[in-house]
Amino acid sequence: MTTHAPAGLFISFEGVDGAGKTTQVERLRDYFAGMGRNVVVTREPGGTELGVQLRTMLLHGGDIAPRTEALLFAADRAQHVAEIIVPALERGDIVITDRYLDSSLAYQAGEGN
Numbered sequence: 750m751t752t753h754a755p756a757g758l759f760i761s762f763e764g765v766d767g768a769g770k771t772t773q774v775e776r777l778r779d780y781f782a783g784m785g786r787n788v789v790v791t792r793e794p795g796g797t798e799l800g801v802q803l804r805t806m807l808l809h810g811g812d813i814a815p816r817t818e819a820l821l822f823a824a825d826r827a828q829h830v831a832e833i834i835v836p837a838l839e840r841g842d843i844v845i846t847d848r849y850l851d852s853s854l855a856y857q858a859g860e861g862n
């Protein structure tokens with residue numbers, strides 16, 4: 750009999766600050782873990798070591814020009830995808846991220862970018 754490894758699954762939670770994303774991420778993680786699945790919970794910005802530094806710059810740094818800000822979020826995402834998301838999906842894990850690309854569309858797509 751052939752057994753197949755489970756396919757990876759990528760899920761992002763989006764919403765305004767305080768909407769309840771982290772709460773739902775944790776509930777879904779517990780649900781999938783209860784099914785015996787490997788779950789990687791992560792977030793943007795700040796899902797990697799480099800991302801933690803970028804998060805500090807972005808959320809607690811000084812004045813950042815809109816285009817620079819957009820590029821820093823994109824840099825955080827590029828590292829996140831390469832270091833965390835793709836390897837986890839290749840292992841067949843479930844990746845649940847607290848924010849992803851839609852946050853950039855919502856927050857950075859305005860005038861000046």
Ligand SMILES: Nc1ncnc2c1ncn2[C@@H]1O[C@H](COP(=O)(O)OP(=O)(O)OP(=O)(O)O)[C@@H](O)[C@H]1O
Nearest residue numbers: 763764765766767768769770771772773774775847
């Ligand atoms: N369904 C809900 N009903 C009422 N309160 C909730 C619900 N879900 C979460 N909360 C509460 O709302 C607050 C914000 O929740 P949470 O941290 O999950 O939101 P978030 O979207 O991740 O926030 P942030 O954007 O600041 O990271 C917390 O105090 C949490 O306990």
Ligand SMILES: Cc1cn([C@H]2C[C@H](O)[C@@H](COP(=O)(O)O)O2)c(=O)[nH]c1=O
Nearest residue numbers: 766793794822848849850852853856857
């Ligand atoms: C990914 C991403 C995030 N943001 C903003 C949205 C929030 O105000 C903060 C992140 O804070 P949280 O406590 O982790 O929710 O960053 C953004 O403007 N653009 C993005 O792409």
